[in-house]
Amino acid sequence: MRRAKIMVVDDEHLIRWSLEQNLKKQGYEVCTAGTGEDAIRLAREEQPELVLLDYHLPGINGLEVLQRLKEIDDELLVIMVTAQGGLETAVNTMRHGAYDYINKPFNLDEMSLVVRKALETSELRREVVQLRSEHKKQGPPKIIGNSKHMKNVLEMMAKVAKSDASTVLVQGESGTGKELVAKYIHYESSRAEKPFVAINCAAVPATLLESELFGHEKGAFTDAKTSKKGLFELADGGTVFLDEIGDMELGMQAKLLRFLEDRTFRRIGGSKMIPVDVRIVSATNKDLLKAIEEKTFRNDLYYRLQVIPIFLPALRERKDDILLIANHFIESFSREFGKPTKGISSMAEKLLVEYNWPGNIRELKNVIERAIILGNDDTLLMENLPLEIIAKASQVTVPLTTFKLPAEGIDIEEVERELIKQSLEMTDWNQSKAAKKLNLGIDAFRYRMKKFGFLK
Numbered sequence: 001m002r003r004a005k006i007m008v009v010d011d012e013h014l015i016r017w018s019l020e021q022n023l024k025k026q027g028y029e030v031c032t033a034g035t036g037e038d039a040i041r042l043a044r045e046e047q048p049e050l051v052l053l054d055y056h057l058p059g060i061n062g063l064e065v066l067q068r069l070k071e072i073d074d075e076l077l078v079i080m081v082t083a084q085g086g087l088e089t090a091v092n093t094m095r096h097g098a099y100d101y102i103n104k105p106f107n108l109d110e111m112s113l114v115v116r117k118a119l120e121t122s123e124l125r126r127e128v129v130q131l132r133s134e135h136k137k138q139g140p141p142k143i144i145g146n147s148k149h150m151k152n153v154l155e156m157m158a159k160v161a162k163s164d165a166s167t168v169l170v171q172g173e174s175g176t177g178k179e180l181v182a183k184y185i186h187y188e189s190s191r192a193e194k195p196f197v198a199i200n201c202a203a204v205p206a207t208l209l210e211s212e213l214f215g216h217e218k219g220a221f222t223d224a225k226t227s228k229k230g231l232f233e234l235a236d237g238g239t240v241f242l243d244e245i246g247d248m249e250l251g252m253q254a255k256l257l258r259f260l261e262d263r264t265f266r267r268i269g270g271s272k273m274i275p276v277d278v279r280i281v282s283a284t285n286k287d288l289l290k291a292i293e294e295k296t297f298r299n300d301l302y303y304r305l306q307v308i309p310i311f312l313p314a315l316r317e318r319k320d321d322i323l324l325i326a327n328h329f330i331e332s333f334s335r336e337f338g339k340p341t342k343g344i345s346s347m348a349e350k351l352l353v354e355y356n357w358p359g360n361i362r363e364l365k366n367v368i369e370r371a372i373i374l375g376n377d378d379t380l381l382m383e384n385l386p387l388e389i390i391a392k393a394s395q396v397t398v399p400l401t402t403f404k405l406p407a408e409g410i411d412i413e414e415v416e417r418e419l420i421k422q423s424l425e426m427t428d429w430n431q432s433k434a435a436k437k438l439n440l441g442i443d444a445f446r447y448r449m450k451k452f453g454f455l456k
Contacts, residue, residue: 004119005029007048009039009065010081011057019052022108023115036065043072049122050115051078053098055089063093070097077118081106100226117226140187141180144325147318153310157181160308161188167260169245169305170283172312175362178283179241181310185281186239194238197231202247209252211268214259220269232265236276245305246286246297257301280305315357315364322353325361329368330380340378341371347382355389387422391437417452420445424454 006028008019016032023030031046033039036057043051051069055062066078080093080101094101099118102111143154160168161184168185170178179198186196204212215230231240242248248256259265264275282305291297315322326344334341344352357363371384382390419438427433435445449455 003027003029004050004122005031005046005048006115007039007042007046007051008032009034009036009051009057009062010054011035012054015054018108019111022112026112028115036060036062036068039065040068040072043069043076047073049077050118051076052081052111052115053078054081055093056083063096066093066096066098077122079114079118140184142328143177143180143184144328145318145321146324147313147320149313149318150321153181153312156308156310157184158188160310161185163308165308166263166279167305168279168281168308168310170281170310170312171288172283172285173314173360174285175360176312176314177361178285178312179243181312182239182241182281182283186241186279189239189279191238191279195235196239196241197235198241198243199231200243202244206249206252209248210255213256214265214267216268217270220267224269227267230265230267232259232276232278233267233274235278237278239279239281242280242282244284245282246284246288246291250296250298253298253301257298257304260301260304315360319353322357322364323349325364326352326368329365330372333369333372337372339372339376341375341380342378344380345382348380348385351382351385351389387419388426391426416448420448420452420454424449 006023008016008023008030009032010016010019011034013034016034020030020032031042031048033042036059039051039053042048053062053065053069057065060068062080066080069076069078074097077099078097080098081104082089082093082101083104091101099121100114102114143150143157145151145154168182170181172178182198183196186192199209199212201209211228211230213230213232215228215233216224218224218227260280263277264273266273286297288297288302292299292302315325323344330341330344333339352364359366367386367389368380370386371380375381375384377384420434423434423437424431426437431445431449432442435442438445440448446455
């Protein structure tokens with residue numbers, strides 16, 4: 001396991017020794033320096049992730065050391081340690097790039113907490129750098145489609161990516177790939193080297209969403225132990241994806257609208273206006289015009305968001321793309337799970353194309369993943385598909401002779417039990433309807449229910 005490296009800079013030997021022992025007990029690597037000059041030299045040699053820096057040092061003081069350290073590594077986290085009563089000095093050092101400050105005399109538990117929070121920030125920064133590197137290698141996400149609908153969408157996406165459009169609204173049913181569209185626009189644009197951050201507005205409580213987007217200052221509310229940057233600030237120069245924007249409550253909609261007007265905001269509890277340059281891509285599966293009529297969505301925000309509207313068709317409206325997408329998932333999952341599957345049988349193709357796909361591409365992906373995991377054939381067969389697809393696919397005759405008995409054989413009792421269970425689940429446990437699905441009389445069906453423990 002990787003151990004974080006911390007440098008302690010203080011001219012008092014006892015403080016250096018005390019912090020060094022305490023931090024080593026917590027599993028950190030520690031190096032120490034008694035002067036600013038030594039600290040600058042050690043920073044180049046040891047490349048620490050975090051520095052605990054005393055302000056009052058012999059020779060060059062802590063502020064100058066801080067500036068020199070940030071020249072060596074602008075991402076280096078520095079916690080300034082100041083004499084009690086030096087609040088103004090501490091705040092000044094934060095303006096020059098310090099991550100946080102702590103007053104002397106300090107409590108070791110308090111220092112441990114500040115160190116842990118700082119290293120969590122460092123870890124997040126490393127993850128962001130790694131993700132950017134991975135995305136740069138992978139390029140934009142692959143969006144598949146040859147249908148007329150999707151050709152129009154892809155053409156629109158390409159134009160938007162190369163434009164300076166600051167707001168884009170993606171609409172479509174759940175599972176149609178709205179986040180993929182947002183990522184494509186980001187990674188095909190001049191913003192690709194900057195962050196892409198996403199948030200589901202429906203998943204974050206209204207009371208916390210403002211803090212997530214705009215950030216807060218230390219002490220802004222009860223649990224605000226430290227200052228926090230919001231997503232708009234973290235994504236400066238990049239793209240923010242606001243998923244499920246239709247579920248945002250009205251008060252937060254008004255605050256978002258104010259931000260969109262001039263791209264400036266205040267953190268909660270702050271007084272400074274912070275300007276940022278971000279592209280906002282919003283998405284929803286709701287009918288926003290209907291929501292406006294019902295007064296659950298602001299009319300002015302809607303028109304501000306949909307400067308560039310993109311409508312994603314449901315999978316049932318682009319049947320020409322179903323097998324294309326299915327084969328893409330087969331190739332991907334076969335490679336991932338080490339399976340030999342490379343194609344689709346003709347009967348399975350008919351079932352996939354005729355099925356209505358209420359869950360859209362997300363459902364198709366899950367179906368193919370399940371089929372690859374459970375199957376061992378070179379071809380994806382009809383029997384690898386869920387029963388609901390076989391049962392619900394319209395105008396498809398499924399002859400029993402298409403079922404293929406696996407070479408290793410099957411447990412016919414298990415197959416029968418599973419069919420009884422699935423027919424009950426498909427009909428909300430209506431025994432008469434479930435019996436009809438299996439072409440059984442009600443008495444024969446109830447006998448099997450008792451046999452397999454579904455009926456006492």
